[in-house]
Amino acid sequence: MAEELNPRLLDFFTSNYKPGVIGVVGTKGMIGMAIREAQSAVTVDKHPSLWSHCFILGDLRLDRRGQGGHKSKSPYLFESDLKVNLLKSQIRNGAQENWIGKYCQEDVENAAVVDFRLSEDQEEDVLATALQLVDEQVLYPIHELLGTWWAIITKKRWLPNPVDDPHAMYCSAFARYCYKEAGRDFIGSEVSVSNTTPEDIARAGIKAGAIKIFSP
Numbered sequence: 001m002a003e004e005l006n007p008r009l010l011d012f013f014t015s016n017y018k019p020g021v022i023g024v025v026g027t028k029g030m031i032g033m034a035i036r037e038a039q040s041a042v043t044v045d046k047h048p049s050l051w052s053h054c055f056i057l058g059d060l061r062l063d064r065r066g067q068g069g070h071k072s073k074s075p076y077l078f079e080s081d082l083k084v085n086l087l088k089s090q091i092r093n094g095a096q097e098n099w100i101g102k103y104c105q106e107d108v109e110n111a112a113v114v115d116f117r118l119s120e121d122q123e124e125d126v127l128a129t130a131l132q133l134v135d136e137q138v139l140y141p142i143h144e145l146l147g148t149w150w151a152i153i154t155k156k157r158w159l160p161n162p163v164d165d166p167h168a169m170y171c172s173a174f175a176r177y178c179y180k181e182a183g184r185d186f187i188g189s190e191v192s193v194s195n196t197t198p199e200d201i202a203r204a205g206i207k208a209g210a211i212k213i214f215s216p
Helices: 007-015 030-038 120-135 142-153 171-181 198-207
Strands: 022-027 053-063 072-085 090-099 108-114 211-213
Touching (some): 007 108, 108 198
Antiparallel strands (some): 053 072, 072 090, 108 211
């Protein structure tokens, strides 16, 4: 896996690491581009969004990912995602914890971190909520992506997602829910939590002067 990493991206996330910070990425694969295109109606210029996925940075951990199997320290993250590996007959669906290297691959076209400057208590609440959602095995709902798309084109994003599942959240709803539980909702009532997009999170970061974007 190390041979596939973009080392500059790994350094970006590690250098800008703070627990509870939100990471946003835009991938250029088929699914990532479809999600970016679907957000065109909510971008400022009506072009496809730069962003397709987001996650919350958790702990810095020691592992054996260094050169030659040596110990190294890098961030782990909390997210809601759907990962299917047909070669390994493996499916990972929903809230999960992963190494940051998952989003330091060559298919990641855009990357940023959004630091809303949480207090220590808020940081703990965000991470505790994220871990609880992992423990509860909250799922990644593909049908809710369609519900958000419908809310976007009908301009009714303040209403709950029309196909909202209380035991399922896609990535940006997951991140916003964790922040809201910590008392730091960064988007107003004009967008329901269940209709939150990666573009909404990035724009909230821009508005707050809280976003740092990776420069290739």
